[in-house]
Amino acid sequence: MTIEEFHSLLLTTWIVWFFVLFGGIVTWALLPSRREKFERARQIPLREAE
Template identity: 55%
Template sequence: MEDFLVLLKQLWIVWFFVLFVGVVVWVYWPTRREGLEQQATIPLRDDDPPPAARSKG
């Protein structure tokens, strides 16, 4: 039983490493570049003023 637990620990580490690499590849895939660049500028965009502030002039 202890041998089985040691094997499971090793497979668990391998599984998370493969998952991590998969997520990194998915994020940096070239076809996702345009969408990621648009999302990267969201914090820098100016918000429209609220409707009440626009009418006060």
């Protein structure tokens, strides 16, 4: 295996890994169980100082 072939393999692996990671993060963020936490976090700037 030459260095060029190895580089091509690593580049392909990195792209696949990036899309799998991105898809996992998006899926995790959009889970219905996370909605309540995001709603509470969205209201933080609008709350009165306690």
